[in-house]
């Protein structure tokens with residue numbers, strides 16, 4: 001279990017993390033999602049006591065990190081894929097960490113095997129690719145067999161097969177009852193990996209919710225209409241109070257009325273319909289919409305929003321959704 005309460009971090013004039021509160025619970029993968037520069041790494045460093053909060057607290061299993069007797073056995077983290085000495089081998093890197101926390105030597109071979117580095121375990125780590133560095137970082141996090149795991153953008157540098165492997169590993173670790181907190185700026189990746197989401201922008205909490213809830217809340221209710229009677233249809237939509245635009249392909253995209261209401265309207269006015277389809281916003285759209293005001297740097301003029309879907313009804317959830325992780329898992333290794 002990880003808890004952040006009123007967490008704030010200032011670097012000079014930059015407010016990197018702004019009064020952030022959230023909980024990460026065991027048994028599920030929690031995605032920590034936000035655009036680049038939104039404060040994810042800073043938050044994770046504060047959880048691991050690598051940075052001091054300006055104010056607020058973080059707790060791992062109910063204690064500040066500094067009070068954990070054997071920290072590597074309670075919480076493992078991959079925060080920086082290059083956090084090893086380049087002249088040391090993966091094996092020696094893990095050996096010195098194991099000694100520091102009284103971890104059995106046999107565990108080193110286990111974690112090297114889990115991450116697939118057994119064959120290169122005695123090569124200088126400085127020669128490793130970014131992907132191999134990530135795998136060594138994951139091995140390091142797993143070394144103490146901890147119940148709480150943090151991974152900061154772990155799939156950076158992995159090839160597609162590695163990404164799939166990492167995704168299954170995170171899900172397996174959560175299914176064993178562990179607390180798994182993984183950051184990413186990629187919503188689509190998170191929708192495949194995570195069960196819950198903590199979404200931040202500019203250091204503040206935007207949403208704390210389940211992936212399914214995030215998706216369903218994020219549906220942009222626009223309807224696409226294909227008709228040979230474009231002008232008359234546009235006028236009818238306007239009369240009925242909808243907002244509508246004609247797209248470059250000649251179709252109409254309308255908001256403010258449901259597909260059913262538009263179908264009724266067409267029947268009433270005897271308007272020919274060739275196609276009537278609700279448009280669902282993609283997760284990417286939802287994420288862009290949610291974090292629109294929270295992106296630190298943006299390329300000039302390029303707005304990610306989709307034409308004709310301007311009246312989305314995204315709202316910040318007013319309540320926390322604790323039900324999302326109430327699924328029970330039968331596992332002998334149930335952890336806190």
Ligand SMILES: Nc1ncnc2c1ncn2[C@@H]1O[C@H](COP(=O)(O)OP(=O)(O)O)[C@@H](O)[C@H]1O
Nearest residue numbers: 011014016034035036037038039040041042043
């Ligand atoms: N050590 C630091 N010194 C000064 N500013 C920092 C430092 N670390 C992060 N920042 C700033 O804090 C903000 C959040 O950064 P970061 O936590 O790295 O975001 P993310 O991991 O979400 O990309 C950014 O504006 C970044 O430039």
Ligand SMILES: [Mg+2]
Nearest residue numbers: 040041042152
């Ligand atoms: Mg980061």
